[in-house]
Structures are given as C-alpha cells and as structure tokens.
Amino acid sequence: MISLRNVSKAYPRSGDALREVSFRLGKGEFAFLTGPSGAGKSTVLELIHFQTRPTDGEVRVSRYHSKRIRRRDIPALRRRVGFVFQDFKLLERLTAAENVAFALEVIGTPRREIAGRVQRLLSQVGLAARARSRPSELSGGERQRVAVARALATEPRILLADEPTGNLDPDAAGGVFELFRMLNRLGTAVLMATHDADFVRRHAEIRRLELEDGRLVRDSAA
Amino acid sequence: MRALREALAGFRRTPLLCALSIGAIGLSLVILGLFGLVAHNIGGAIGDVERRVEVVGYLLDDAASEQVRAARRELEALPAVESVRYVSKDEALERARRDLVEFSNVYGELLVNPLPASFHLRLREGFRTPEAVSETASLLAAYPFIEEARFGDEWVERLFALRSAATGIALALGGGFALVAMLLIVTTVRMAILARGEEIEIMQIVGAREGYIQRPFLLEGAVTGLVGGLLALGVTRLAFVVFPARFAAIESLAWLPHLWTAAGVATAAALGLLAAAFSVHREVGRAYGPS
Ligand SMILES: Nc1ncnc2c1ncn2[C@@H]1O[C@H](COP(=O)(O)OP(=O)(O)OP(=O)(O)O)[C@@H](O)[C@H]1O
Numbered sequence: 001m002i003s004l005r006n007v008s009k010a011y012p013r014s015g016d017a018l019r020e021v022s023f024r025l026g027k028g029e030f031a032f033l034t035g036p037s038g039a040g041k042s043t044v045l046e047l048i049h050f051q052t053r054p055t056d057g058e059v060r061v062s063r064y065h066s067k068r069i070r071r072r073d074i075p076a077l078r079r080r081v082g083f084v085f086q087d088f089k090l091l092e093r094l095t096a097a098e099n100v101a102f103a104l105e106v107i108g109t110p111r112r113e114i115a116g117r118v119q120r121l122l123s124q125v126g127l128a129a130r131a132r133s134r135p136s137e138l139s140g141g142e143r144q145r146v147a148v149a150r151a152l153a154t155e156p157r158i159l160l161a162d163e164p165t166g167n168l169d170p171d172a173a174g175g176v177f178e179l180f181r182m183l184n185r186l187g188t189a190v191l192m193a194t195h196d197a198d199f200v201r202r203h204a205e206i207r208r209l210e211l212e213d214g215r216l217v218r219d220s221a222a
Numbered sequence: 223m224r225a226l227r228e229a230l231a232g233f234r235r236t237p238l239l240c241a242l243s244i245g246a247i248g249l250s251l252v253i254l255g256l257f258g259l260v261a262h263n264i265g266g267a268i269g270d271v272e273r274r275v276e277v278v279g280y281l282l283d284d285a286a287s288e289q290v291r292a293a294r295r296e297l298e299a300l301p302a303v304e305s306v307r308y309v310s311k312d313e314a315l316e317r318a319r320r321d322l323v324e325f326s327n328v329y330g331e332l333l334v335n336p337l338p339a340s341f342h343l344r345l346r347e348g349f350r351t352p353e354a355v356s357e358t359a360s361l362l363a364a365y366p367f368i369e370e371a372r373f374g375d376e377w378v379e380r381l382f383a384l385r386s387a388a389t390g391i392a393l394a395l396g397g398g399f400a401l402v403a404m405l406l407i408v409t410t411v412r413m414a415i416l417a418r419g420e421e422i423e424i425m426q427i428v429g430a431r432e433g434y435i436q437r438p439f440l441l442e443g444a445v446t447g448l449v450g451g452l453l454a455l456g457v458t459r460l461a462f463v464v465f466p467a468r469f470a471a472i473e474s475l476a477w478l479p480h481l482w483t484a485a486g487v488a489t490a491a492a493l494g495l496l497a498a499a500f501s502v503h504r505e506v507g508r509a510y511g512p513s
C-alpha cells in the first residue's frame with residue numbers, strides 16, 4: 001500500500017533530511033514513526049502525501065509512483081491518504097460540523113449529501129453532540145477529533161498523523177490514540193509520527209519505525 | 223457560482239486595492255480609447271484624402287506618341303495602379319483657362335501652349351501609403367520622356383505621421399498604465415490568496431482539485447479587468463459626447479468601431495485574468511508541483 005525505496009530527501013539549505021530510507025506499510029497496518037526532533041518524521045509523512053518529492057529513490061502509494069505521478073492525479077491520491085496535524089489546522093470561524101463540511105464541499109460532494117455525512121463522521125469520532133461548537137469552544141482532544149473527522153471525509157484507506165497527540169494532555173492523547181486504533185480495526189492503515197516515548201513503550205505490540213538523523217535505524221517488524 | 227461568490231467576497235475584503243486596480247486598468251483604456259478616437263478620425267480623414275491621391279507625371283513636349291502609348295499600357299499593368307488618365311497639352315490648356323479665370327486672358331493670348339501633357343495615376347486601395355506613392359512616382363519619373371513626377375501633397379504625409387504619432391503615444395501611455403494595472407491586480411489577488419491561506423492549505427491537504435482552488439482568484443482578476451474595461455468605455459463615450467460640444471470646431475466626430483470597443487473590453491478582462499494567473503501560479507502553484 002505504501003512503499004519507500006532508498007528514499008533520500010535533501011533541502012537546498014539544510015542538507016539531507018532523509019538518507020536511503022526504505023520500508024513498506026501494508027493494507028490495514030498500524031505503525032509508529034519515532035525519532036528525535038529533526039530526525040525526518042514529518043518529511044516521511046509529507047513524502048507519502050506527495051507534499052514534497054524525493055531527491056532520490058521512489059515513493060509508492062497504492063498505484064501512484066513518485067517518479068510517474070501527474071500533477072492532476074495528486075488530489076485523487078490525497079483523498080486516499082488522510083492527514084492529521086499536531087496543531088489541528090481547523091478553521092476558527094467555522095463550527096465543528098462546518099469544518100468537516102468544508103472538506104466534503106471542496107472535493108465536490110453533492111450538497112444534499114453533506115449534512116448526513118457530516119453527522120456520521122462526527123458520530124464516528126464521538127463528537128456528535130459538539131457539532132455546533134467552534135474550535136475555540138472545544139478542548140484539545142475534541143479539536144483533534146474534529147480534525148480526524150475531517151481527514152476521514154474523503155474515506156481514506158490510509159491515515160497519516162504528525163504528532164497528533166503532541167498538544168494534548170495524557171488523557172486526551174489516550175482518547176485520540178484509541179480513536180486511531182478503532183479506525184485501524186475498521187481497516188484504515190495508520191502511520192503515526194510521535195516522540196511520546198511512554199506511549200510507544202506501552203504499546204510494544206505496535207510496529208515501530210525509528211529514524212535518527214534521516215536514517216531508518218530500527219524497524220521492529222524487520 | 224461558488225467561484226463568482228468568492229471572487230466578489232475578495233472585492234469586499236480589499237475594496238481600496240480593488241478600486242485602484244479597476245481605476246488603473248480603466249485609466250489605461252480611457253487613454254487608449256481617446257487616442258483611439260483621434261486615430262480613428264484621422265484615419266477617416268486620411269481615407270478621404272487617400273482616394274484622391276494622384277501621381278502625376280509631366281511629359282516632355284517632344285515625347286513620341288508611340289512611346290507614350292506603350293508607357294501607358296505598362297503603367298496600367300502595374301499592381302499599384304488603378305487607372306491612368308492622359309491629359310494632352312490642349313486639354314491642359316483648356317482646363318487652365320476654365321479653372322483659373324483670372325488668367326484666362328493671359329492664356330488666351332498665348333501663341334504657344336506652355337503647359338505639358340501629363341499622366342494622372344490613381345492608386346489602388348492598399349497602395350495609397352506614402353511609400354507606395356513615392357515608389358510609383360519614381361517608376362514614372364524613370365521614363366526618359368517624363369520631365370517630372372509629382373505626388374500628393376505634403377499634408378497627406380503629415381496626416382500619416384500624426385496618426386503614427388497618436389498611435390505610438392497611445393500605445394506607450396496605455397501600455398504603461400496597463401502594466402501598472404496588472405501589477406495592482408497581481409497584488410490584489412495575492413492579498414486575496416494570503417487572506418485565504420488557511421483555507422487553501424486545507425483544500426490542498428484534503429485533495430481539492432487545483433482548478434477548484436484557483437478559479438475564484440482567476441475570476442477575481444478577470445472581473446476586475448472587465449469592470450475596468452467597461453468603466454473606460456463609459457468614460458470614453460462621455461468624453462466623446464461632451465468634448466465636441468465644447469469645441470464646436472470639431473464636427474462630426476465618428477465613434478469607435480464596435481470591434482475596437484469590444485476588443486478593448488475583452489483585452490482588459492484578459493489582462494486581469496493574466497495578472498491573476500501570475501499571482502495564483504506564484505502563490506498556490508507549488509502545492510501540487512514537483513520538488
Ligand atoms: N521545508 C524545509 N526546508 C528546509 N529544510 C527542511 C524543511 N523541512 C524539514 N527540513 C529539515 O529536514 C530535517 C528533518 O525535518 P523534519 O521536520 O522531517 O523532522 P521531524 O522528525 O519531523 O522533527 P520534529 O520532531 O521536530 O517535528 C530537519 O533538519 C529540518 O530542518
């Protein structure tokens with residue numbers, strides 16, 4: 001489903017962010033992406049989401065190849081790969097429901113289907129009751145759930161999360177993590193970047209990809 | 223519909239900048255429009271004169287009639303020549319007596335006819351430019367029995383020069399303001415994009431198509447241009463109505479051809495679109511591109 005083959009990424013000024021990274025993530029798998037700050041975790045996620053391209057090597061996501069993908073195919077790829085950020089990236093002037101509706105609208109969902117789907121998505125993340133609240137009226141954990149509901153709007157097969165619990169207290173973080181596990185059990189592959197060592201230790205059963213200085217230094221599945 | 227609604231929201235967000243853009247593009251087109259009016263009307267005057275332009279060659283008295291007949295056939299065959307009229311010495315004298323009444327006595331007493339015979343060449347449309355005229359004149363002058371070839375009056379050339387100058391100034395000034403207008407639109411659209419930066423980022427992340435994201439901004443540029451163009455048309459029309467009334471000397475000024483006005487307004491819209499496309503390309507074009 002996702003494969004990186006000898007992927008290197010160099011930035012003009014800061015040099016090599018990734019060096020010869022290779023791994024695969026199968027359908028419905030769950031994996032942590034760990035490593036110290038600056039190790040290249042975000043870069044890996046951005047490459048899989050085609051927000052950036054490798055300097056060398058190849059990234060494949062379902063039937064898309066970084067070397068062959070056409071510009072106009074990228075939106076379709078992104079609809080298959082949901083993305084969740086540490087800082088949520090919700091629109092402050094919109095309610096929870098409107099934030100989710102926004103995603104549905106901009107990918108061309110028929111107007112009459114939107115309200116129903118928003119309600120289902122919010123229920124799925126356990127936030128049906130807060131549909132009319134604005135982000136400023138929600139807790140961090142609730143905000144991240146709205147962001148997850150929005151990421152699920154395109155019915156992605158893969159969910160990428162970049163430190164999704166980084167801004168949350170342990171309780172809220174645990175809740176969001178359980179949400180990911182639930183979605184994973186329903187068939188969505190999840191790749192979650194985190195430097196919450198506690199978390200990773202407590203879930204030793206989950207595959208762990210560890211980066212250090214741009215290199216993949218450990219893959220617990222290998 | 224959505225794109226148009228959002229383009230209009232852009233106008234509400236930065237009304238001053240939008241007004242400046244519209245004003246600048248309007249001004250550039252008013253300049254073009256006014257000079258266009260001048261050029262068009264000079265063009266009309268030139269057309270009138272042009273039809274009467276003749277190249278005249280005066281024959282030496284001892285020209286052999288064989289040669290003259292042959293030359294006439296050759297001249298008639300020239301691509302630039304519409305017709306060749308031969309005026310004999312007698313006809314010339316006849317005409318001089320008729321046209322210049324005050325001299326009729328003088329001419330009446332003459333024993334020898336001092337006036338030469340002449341060829342009068344009319345040129346075809348498309349060959350009535352100063353260059354073609356003088357070229358035909360020099361062809362005519364090359365015949366050994368032609369004493370002298372003359373053409374048009376100097377003021378035909380002056381009219382041409384005036385029209386070229388008017389066109390040149392209009393293009394330079396109008397072009398200058400059009401450039402300013404485009405820079406303003408580039409900035410306006412850039413502001414609109416920055417104001418919606420968060421939304422654009424989310425659209426790109428969830429997989430909205432590029433066209434969907436860009437359309438409102440492109441439309442904003444095109445609408446700015448279009449409004450500026452229509453404004454310019456209105457102002458030019460107003461000037462056209464008011465101006466001759468003030469300066470009664472100018473009579474029967476002709477309004478611009480519809481093709482010109484339509485092209486002007488369309489150009490304004492196109493420039494707006496182009497400026498917006500430049501901004502859009504720079505500000506949101508990277509999200510799906512390589513690197
Ligand atoms: N857009 C960019 N331009 C230049 N350099 C970049 C860019 N993005 C990342 N880098 C560099 O690449 C390296 C890896 O960055 P990355 O953001 O992937 O690390 P990270 O593991 O996500 O770190 P953190 O835990 O702090 O988020 C860093 O040295 C960073 O400075």
Ligand SMILES: [Mg+2]
Pocket residue numbers: 041042043162
């Ligand atoms: Mg990071």
